Amino acid sequence: MRSLLPLLLLALSAPALADITITDAWARATPPGARTAAVYFTVVNDGEAPDALVGAATEASDLAELHTHVHADGMMQMKQVPAIDVPAGGEAVLKPHGDHLMLVGLHGALAPGESLELTLSFEHHAQVTVSVPIRDARKP
Protein backbone atom coordinates (compact mmCIF):
# COMPACT_ATOMS: atom_id res chain seq x y z
CA MET A 1 0.00 0.00 0.00
CA ARG A 2 2.81 2.32 0.86
CA SER A 3 4.25 2.01 -2.67
CA LEU A 4 0.97 3.12 -4.26
CA LEU A 5 0.78 6.35 -2.33
CA PRO A 6 2.99 8.48 -4.58
CA LEU A 7 1.05 7.31 -7.65
CA LEU A 8 -2.22 8.12 -5.95
CA LEU A 9 -1.03 11.60 -5.05
CA LEU A 10 0.12 12.14 -8.62
CA ALA A 11 -3.25 11.08 -9.98
CA LEU A 12 -5.10 13.36 -7.56
CA SER A 13 -2.95 16.33 -8.39
CA ALA A 14 -3.39 15.94 -12.17
CA PRO A 15 -6.54 17.55 -13.57
CA ALA A 16 -8.56 15.58 -16.15
CA LEU A 17 -6.70 16.52 -19.30
CA ALA A 18 -6.14 15.13 -22.73
CA ASP A 19 -2.76 13.43 -22.90
CA ILE A 20 -1.71 13.61 -26.53
CA THR A 21 0.97 11.71 -28.40
CA ILE A 22 1.52 11.41 -32.15
CA THR A 23 2.48 8.05 -33.66
CA ASP A 24 2.98 6.53 -37.13
CA ALA A 25 3.53 9.88 -38.83
CA TRP A 26 4.57 9.87 -42.49
CA ALA A 27 4.23 12.03 -45.55
CA ARG A 28 3.83 10.78 -49.09
CA ALA A 29 6.84 11.69 -51.23
CA THR A 30 5.70 13.86 -54.13
CA PRO A 31 6.06 13.60 -57.90
CA PRO A 32 8.15 16.37 -59.48
CA GLY A 33 6.29 19.67 -59.70
CA ALA A 34 3.66 18.70 -57.13
CA ARG A 35 1.83 21.57 -55.44
CA THR A 36 0.09 19.39 -52.84
CA ALA A 37 0.98 16.52 -50.53
CA ALA A 38 -0.65 14.38 -47.88
CA VAL A 39 0.51 13.70 -44.31
CA TYR A 40 -0.79 10.86 -42.16
CA PHE A 41 -0.48 10.11 -38.44
CA THR A 42 -2.32 8.78 -35.43
CA VAL A 43 -3.26 11.06 -32.54
CA VAL A 44 -3.38 9.03 -29.33
CA ASN A 45 -5.22 10.50 -26.36
CA ASP A 46 -4.32 8.67 -23.13
CA GLY A 47 -6.09 11.31 -21.07
CA GLU A 48 -9.49 11.37 -19.42
CA ALA A 49 -10.90 14.23 -21.46
CA PRO A 50 -11.71 14.39 -25.15
CA ASP A 51 -9.75 16.75 -27.37
CA ALA A 52 -9.68 17.75 -31.01
CA LEU A 53 -7.01 18.43 -33.59
CA VAL A 54 -7.83 21.92 -34.82
CA GLY A 55 -4.90 23.00 -36.93
CA ALA A 56 -1.46 22.33 -38.33
CA ALA A 57 1.46 24.28 -39.69
CA THR A 58 4.69 23.45 -41.46
CA GLU A 59 7.36 25.40 -43.28
CA ALA A 60 7.08 22.88 -46.12
CA SER A 61 3.94 24.53 -47.51
CA ASP A 62 1.76 27.63 -47.45
CA LEU A 63 -1.15 25.77 -45.87
CA ALA A 64 -1.71 22.58 -43.92
CA GLU A 65 -5.42 21.75 -44.01
CA LEU A 66 -7.38 19.10 -42.13
CA HIS A 67 -9.25 17.05 -44.71
CA THR A 68 -11.69 14.21 -44.77
CA HIS A 69 -12.96 12.14 -47.69
CA VAL A 70 -16.64 12.12 -48.52
CA HIS A 71 -17.98 9.34 -50.72
CA ALA A 72 -21.03 10.63 -52.59
CA ASP A 73 -22.60 10.12 -56.00
CA GLY A 74 -19.97 7.55 -56.96
CA MET A 75 -17.18 10.06 -56.31
CA MET A 76 -14.46 10.59 -53.74
CA GLN A 77 -14.36 14.17 -52.61
CA MET A 78 -11.87 15.76 -50.24
CA LYS A 79 -13.44 18.25 -47.84
CA GLN A 80 -11.69 20.60 -45.46
CA VAL A 81 -12.90 20.17 -41.85
CA PRO A 82 -12.39 22.57 -38.90
CA ALA A 83 -11.43 19.83 -36.45
CA ILE A 84 -10.80 16.12 -36.07
CA ASP A 85 -12.08 14.70 -32.75
CA VAL A 86 -9.78 12.68 -30.51
CA PRO A 87 -11.89 10.85 -27.89
CA ALA A 88 -10.71 10.40 -24.30
CA GLY A 89 -8.71 7.20 -24.07
CA GLY A 90 -8.98 6.84 -27.84
CA GLU A 91 -7.30 7.92 -31.03
CA ALA A 92 -7.82 9.64 -34.35
CA VAL A 93 -6.24 7.87 -37.32
CA LEU A 94 -5.27 9.93 -40.35
CA LYS A 95 -4.62 7.54 -43.23
CA PRO A 96 -4.77 7.19 -47.03
CA HIS A 97 -8.32 7.41 -48.44
CA GLY A 98 -9.55 8.75 -45.08
CA ASP A 99 -8.90 11.76 -42.91
CA HIS A 100 -5.57 13.35 -43.77
CA LEU A 101 -3.55 16.49 -43.50
CA MET A 102 -3.23 18.14 -46.89
CA LEU A 103 -0.30 20.40 -47.60
CA VAL A 104 -1.27 23.04 -50.13
CA GLY A 105 1.20 25.30 -51.89
CA LEU A 106 4.24 23.08 -51.39
CA HIS A 107 7.51 24.99 -51.26
CA GLY A 108 9.42 22.11 -52.80
CA ALA A 109 9.22 18.42 -53.57
CA LEU A 110 8.97 16.08 -50.58
CA ALA A 111 11.92 13.74 -51.05
CA PRO A 112 11.92 10.24 -49.58
CA GLY A 113 14.34 9.79 -46.69
CA GLU A 114 13.98 13.41 -45.64
CA SER A 115 11.52 14.67 -43.07
CA LEU A 116 9.38 17.71 -42.40
CA GLU A 117 8.62 19.49 -39.16
CA LEU A 118 4.95 19.69 -38.31
CA THR A 119 3.27 21.65 -35.50
CA LEU A 120 -0.19 20.44 -34.50
CA SER A 121 -2.68 22.53 -32.54
CA PHE A 122 -5.40 21.11 -30.31
CA GLU A 123 -8.54 22.45 -28.74
CA HIS A 124 -7.17 21.85 -25.23
CA HIS A 125 -3.72 20.30 -25.29
CA ALA A 126 -0.62 22.39 -25.90
CA GLN A 127 0.84 22.40 -29.41
CA VAL A 128 2.81 19.30 -30.39
CA THR A 129 5.70 19.39 -32.83
CA VAL A 130 6.62 16.21 -34.68
CA SER A 131 9.22 15.27 -37.23
CA VAL A 132 7.45 13.52 -40.11
CA PRO A 133 9.48 11.10 -42.24
CA ILE A 134 8.84 11.28 -45.99
CA ARG A 135 8.20 7.94 -47.61
CA ASP A 136 8.10 6.79 -51.23
CA ALA A 137 4.66 5.15 -51.36
CA ARG A 138 4.86 3.89 -54.92
CA LYS A 139 5.78 0.39 -53.76
CA PRO A 140 3.39 -1.60 -51.57
Added chain:
Amino acid sequence: MKPAGIAAIVFVGLLAFGLGAWWAVTSSQPDLEMAGSGYVLPEPRDLPAFELVDGQGVAFSQTDFQGHWSVLYFGFTYCPDVCPAALAVMAQVKQQLDGDEDLDDRYYLVSVDPARDTPVRLTEYVTYFDPEFLGLTGEFDQLDRLTRAAGAVYKVPDAPEDDNYLVAHSSTLTLIDPAGRVHAIFTSPFDPNVIADKLGALMRNWKAD
Protein backbone atom coordinates in the same frame (compact mmCIF):
# COMPACT_ATOMS: atom_id res chain seq x y z
CA MET B 1 -23.77 25.99 -63.25
CA LYS B 2 -21.33 25.28 -66.06
CA PRO B 3 -22.21 22.60 -68.58
CA ALA B 4 -19.57 20.39 -66.96
CA GLY B 5 -21.38 20.64 -63.63
CA ILE B 6 -24.75 19.78 -65.08
CA ALA B 7 -23.22 17.06 -67.18
CA ALA B 8 -21.53 15.62 -64.11
CA ILE B 9 -24.89 15.31 -62.38
CA VAL B 10 -26.39 13.63 -65.42
CA PHE B 11 -23.42 11.23 -65.45
CA VAL B 12 -24.05 10.30 -61.85
CA GLY B 13 -27.51 9.16 -62.87
CA LEU B 14 -26.13 7.32 -65.86
CA LEU B 15 -23.45 5.70 -63.76
CA ALA B 16 -25.91 4.55 -61.12
CA PHE B 17 -28.18 3.19 -63.85
CA GLY B 18 -25.25 1.66 -65.68
CA LEU B 19 -23.83 -0.07 -62.62
CA GLY B 20 -27.29 -1.41 -61.82
CA ALA B 21 -27.69 -2.72 -65.34
CA TRP B 22 -24.25 -4.35 -65.33
CA TRP B 23 -24.94 -5.86 -61.99
CA ALA B 24 -28.25 -7.30 -63.19
CA VAL B 25 -26.50 -8.92 -66.13
CA THR B 26 -23.22 -9.91 -64.49
CA SER B 27 -24.82 -11.39 -61.40
CA SER B 28 -26.64 -13.92 -63.57
CA GLN B 29 -23.48 -14.67 -65.55
CA PRO B 30 -20.75 -15.32 -62.98
CA ASP B 31 -17.97 -15.42 -65.59
CA LEU B 32 -18.58 -11.75 -66.33
CA GLU B 33 -18.31 -10.70 -62.72
CA MET B 34 -14.82 -10.24 -61.36
CA ALA B 35 -15.29 -11.18 -57.71
CA GLY B 36 -16.05 -7.69 -56.47
CA SER B 37 -13.08 -6.14 -58.26
CA GLY B 38 -15.10 -4.83 -61.18
CA TYR B 39 -17.29 -5.65 -64.17
CA VAL B 40 -16.83 -6.88 -67.70
CA LEU B 41 -19.37 -5.22 -69.96
CA PRO B 42 -21.69 -7.84 -71.47
CA GLU B 43 -21.33 -5.99 -74.77
CA PRO B 44 -18.23 -3.83 -75.28
CA ARG B 45 -19.29 -0.21 -75.66
CA ASP B 46 -18.16 1.97 -78.56
CA LEU B 47 -16.55 5.26 -77.66
CA PRO B 48 -18.15 8.42 -79.01
CA ALA B 49 -16.06 10.81 -81.10
CA PHE B 50 -13.91 13.13 -78.98
CA GLU B 51 -10.88 15.34 -79.37
CA LEU B 52 -8.43 15.43 -76.46
CA VAL B 53 -4.71 16.21 -76.23
CA ASP B 54 -1.99 13.83 -75.12
CA GLY B 55 0.98 14.54 -72.86
CA GLN B 56 2.87 16.07 -75.78
CA GLY B 57 0.01 18.44 -76.61
CA VAL B 58 -0.85 16.39 -79.71
CA ALA B 59 -4.50 15.81 -80.68
CA PHE B 60 -5.84 12.46 -79.49
CA SER B 61 -9.19 11.04 -80.64
CA GLN B 62 -11.18 7.86 -79.96
CA THR B 63 -9.46 6.08 -82.87
CA ASP B 64 -6.10 6.49 -81.11
CA PHE B 65 -7.25 3.82 -78.64
CA GLN B 66 -7.45 1.26 -81.46
CA GLY B 67 -4.82 -1.40 -82.06
CA HIS B 68 -3.72 -1.88 -78.45
CA TRP B 69 -5.12 -2.28 -74.96
CA SER B 70 -5.62 0.83 -72.84
CA VAL B 71 -6.11 1.20 -69.10
CA LEU B 72 -7.49 4.59 -68.04
CA TYR B 73 -7.57 6.28 -64.66
CA PHE B 74 -9.49 9.55 -64.33
CA GLY B 75 -8.11 12.04 -61.82
CA PHE B 76 -6.02 15.20 -61.45
CA THR B 77 -2.44 15.95 -60.48
CA TYR B 78 -3.28 18.29 -57.55
CA CYS B 79 -4.76 15.20 -55.88
CA PRO B 80 -2.41 14.22 -53.01
CA ASP B 81 -4.04 11.05 -51.72
CA VAL B 82 -6.39 8.99 -53.88
CA CYS B 83 -4.71 9.58 -57.26
CA PRO B 84 -1.09 8.83 -56.31
CA ALA B 85 -2.27 5.64 -54.60
CA ALA B 86 -4.26 4.62 -57.69
CA LEU B 87 -1.38 5.40 -60.06
CA ALA B 88 0.96 3.37 -57.87
CA VAL B 89 -1.47 0.45 -58.23
CA MET B 90 -1.64 0.99 -61.99
CA ALA B 91 2.18 0.91 -62.12
CA GLN B 92 2.27 -2.37 -60.19
CA VAL B 93 -0.32 -3.85 -62.55
CA LYS B 94 1.73 -2.76 -65.56
CA GLN B 95 4.91 -4.22 -64.08
CA GLN B 96 3.21 -7.55 -63.51
CA LEU B 97 2.06 -7.66 -67.14
CA ASP B 98 5.33 -6.33 -68.58
CA GLY B 99 6.73 -9.86 -68.78
CA ASP B 100 4.16 -10.81 -71.42
CA GLU B 101 5.67 -9.68 -74.71
CA ASP B 102 2.50 -10.47 -76.63
CA LEU B 103 0.43 -7.84 -74.84
CA ASP B 104 0.42 -4.30 -76.15
CA ASP B 105 -0.97 -2.50 -73.12
CA ARG B 106 -0.83 1.25 -72.47
CA TYR B 107 -1.73 3.19 -69.35
CA TYR B 108 -3.21 6.66 -69.14
CA LEU B 109 -4.07 9.24 -66.54
CA VAL B 110 -6.95 11.27 -67.98
CA SER B 111 -6.93 14.59 -66.14
CA VAL B 112 -10.38 16.05 -65.57
CA ASP B 113 -8.71 19.27 -64.40
CA PRO B 114 -7.48 20.81 -67.68
CA ALA B 115 -7.19 24.31 -66.19
CA ARG B 116 -4.24 23.25 -64.03
CA ASP B 117 -3.05 20.08 -65.77
CA THR B 118 -1.27 21.12 -68.92
CA PRO B 119 0.16 18.37 -71.15
CA VAL B 120 3.67 19.16 -69.89
CA ARG B 121 2.57 19.00 -66.27
CA LEU B 122 0.67 15.76 -66.89
CA THR B 123 3.65 14.04 -68.45
CA GLU B 124 5.92 15.18 -65.63
CA TYR B 125 3.43 13.71 -63.16
CA VAL B 126 2.57 10.37 -64.76
CA THR B 127 6.14 9.41 -65.66
CA TYR B 128 7.03 9.59 -61.96
CA PHE B 129 4.88 6.48 -61.51
CA ASP B 130 6.06 4.70 -64.67
CA PRO B 131 8.23 6.08 -67.46
CA GLU B 132 5.76 4.72 -70.03
CA PHE B 133 2.60 6.15 -68.51
CA LEU B 134 0.70 8.58 -70.74
CA GLY B 135 -1.39 11.65 -70.03
CA LEU B 136 -4.60 12.85 -71.66
CA THR B 137 -6.75 15.90 -71.05
CA GLY B 138 -8.89 18.38 -72.93
CA GLU B 139 -11.91 20.65 -72.86
CA PHE B 140 -14.72 19.67 -70.50
CA ASP B 141 -17.21 18.91 -73.27
CA GLN B 142 -14.70 16.52 -74.85
CA LEU B 143 -13.70 14.96 -71.53
CA ASP B 144 -17.39 14.43 -70.77
CA ARG B 145 -17.81 12.31 -73.89
CA LEU B 146 -15.06 9.97 -72.75
CA THR B 147 -15.94 9.86 -69.03
CA ARG B 148 -19.60 9.15 -69.81
CA ALA B 149 -18.67 6.13 -71.96
CA ALA B 150 -15.96 4.99 -69.56
CA GLY B 151 -18.24 4.98 -66.51
CA ALA B 152 -16.32 7.76 -64.74
CA VAL B 153 -17.75 10.82 -63.00
CA TYR B 154 -16.13 14.02 -61.81
CA LYS B 155 -17.01 17.49 -60.61
CA VAL B 156 -14.86 20.60 -60.87
CA PRO B 157 -16.02 23.65 -58.89
CA ASP B 158 -17.76 26.21 -61.07
CA ALA B 159 -15.96 29.34 -59.96
CA PRO B 160 -12.98 28.50 -57.75
CA GLU B 161 -11.74 31.33 -55.51
CA ASP B 162 -8.11 30.52 -56.22
CA ASP B 163 -5.85 27.86 -57.70
CA ASN B 164 -6.23 25.53 -54.71
CA TYR B 165 -9.66 24.10 -55.51
CA LEU B 166 -10.50 20.41 -55.06
CA VAL B 167 -11.94 18.11 -57.71
CA ALA B 168 -14.35 15.28 -56.93
CA HIS B 169 -13.99 12.16 -59.05
CA SER B 170 -14.78 8.47 -59.21
CA SER B 171 -11.83 6.14 -58.72
CA THR B 172 -12.00 3.37 -61.31
CA LEU B 173 -9.76 1.79 -63.91
CA THR B 174 -11.39 1.48 -67.33
CA LEU B 175 -10.16 -1.12 -69.82
CA ILE B 176 -10.48 -0.28 -73.52
CA ASP B 177 -9.99 -3.13 -75.99
CA PRO B 178 -7.97 -2.98 -79.24
CA ALA B 179 -11.19 -2.28 -81.14
CA GLY B 180 -11.40 0.96 -79.15
CA ARG B 181 -14.39 -0.14 -77.07
CA VAL B 182 -14.96 0.02 -73.31
CA HIS B 183 -14.43 -3.57 -72.21
CA ALA B 184 -14.29 -3.66 -68.41
CA ILE B 185 -14.29 -1.40 -65.38
CA PHE B 186 -12.33 -2.10 -62.21
CA THR B 187 -13.67 -0.54 -59.02
CA SER B 188 -11.76 0.54 -55.90
CA PRO B 189 -10.42 -0.55 -53.50
CA PHE B 190 -7.83 -1.82 -55.95
CA ASP B 191 -5.76 -4.96 -55.46
CA PRO B 192 -2.93 -4.84 -58.00
CA ASN B 193 -2.50 -8.63 -58.00
CA VAL B 194 -6.18 -9.29 -58.66
CA ILE B 195 -6.38 -6.60 -61.34
CA ALA B 196 -3.23 -7.85 -63.10
CA ASP B 197 -4.64 -11.41 -63.11
CA LYS B 198 -8.04 -10.37 -64.47
CA LEU B 199 -6.59 -7.89 -66.92
CA GLY B 200 -4.08 -10.42 -68.25
CA ALA B 201 -6.80 -13.04 -68.70
CA LEU B 202 -9.14 -10.60 -70.46
CA MET B 203 -6.40 -9.47 -72.81
CA ARG B 204 -5.13 -12.96 -73.66
CA ASN B 205 -8.61 -14.41 -74.20
CA TRP B 206 -9.83 -11.55 -76.34
CA LYS B 207 -10.63 -12.16 -79.96
CA ALA B 208 -11.38 -9.42 -82.45
CA ASP B 209 -14.79 -9.88 -84.05
